Amino acid sequence: DVKVTQSSRYLVKRTGEKVFLECVQDMDHENMFWYRQDPGLGLRLIYFSYDVKMKEKGDIPEGYSVSREKKERFSLILESASTNQTSMYLCASILDLNQPQHFGDGTRLSIL
Amino acid sequence: AQSVAQPEDQVNVAEGNPLTVKCTYSVSGNPYLFWYVQYPNRGLQFLLKYITGDNLVKGSYGFEAEFNKSQTSFHLKKPSALVSDSALYFCAVRALTNTGFQKLVFGTGTRLLVSP
Structure with missing residues (x-):
């Protein structure tokens, strides 16, 4: 069964900080995605990656960046x-x- | 425009009664449609999908969905609701990005509340 693990369930940071959110999958998937979920807005796509070191902007990329150095790991950076x-x-x-x-x-x- | 509409923020139903969660979509070409469920403090779990074929699609936990091309709808249904079905439900359609990649466009979600 596919497992997608996000390193933190809860995180509190201060304005102006650089924040890293980590995601690891264990099934050798090529495509990975980052969404944000807000009440009344559903899920909105921030960035996605279709291969190592490849990335594409989603619908709301402003203020975010991503990193994919290895196939299993996709990081979101504020x-x-x-x-x-x-x-x-x-x-x-x-x-x-x-x-x-x-x-x-x-x-x-x-x-x- | 590529979009999904879930017109109801919340659906209330009594246990044992049939339930329907509505979804309409707008996308060019043949639609690829999905339903997901989200329980509290969890990620989304896949319920079912429509790619092609029969208009009635059966999925996990006794759920099914009816694809209607003329009405551009993909409503989620279950003949007999359980209290444990109470959750947040999302409809999604596959769409294209500006650069030609595929992505999912999600609706705003419908909270299903099943009362004992």
Whole structure:
């Protein structure tokens, strides 16, 4: 069974800090995704990666960057955290884009 | 525009009654549609998908969904609701990014509350 692991369930940071959210999958999937989930807005795609060192902007990339140095790990970076980035962040991976995405349990990030 | 609409923020149903969670979509070409469920403090879990074939799709935990091309709808259904079905449900459609990559577009979610 596919396992997608997000390193932190809860995280509290201060405005202006550089924040790293980590995601690891164990099924050799090529495609990985970062979403943020906000009440009333559903899931919105921040960035995705279809191969090592490859990345594409999603629908709301502003204020974020990503890193994928190894196939199993996809990191989301908040360059300078702001309060409007307080949210639930979800990572997902997939081998074939016709198949369902596998999600981690999420990181609830609070920026104070 | 590529989009998914879930018109109901919340659906309330009594245990044992049938349930329907509504979803309509807008996408060019043939739609690839998905339903996911989210329990508290967890990620999304896949329930079912429609790619092609029969309009009635069966999925996990007794759920099914009916694809209706003329109404551009993909409603989630279950004949007899359980209290344990209470959760947040998301409909999603596969779409293309500006650069031609595939992505999922999600609806805003519908909270299902099943009362004993």
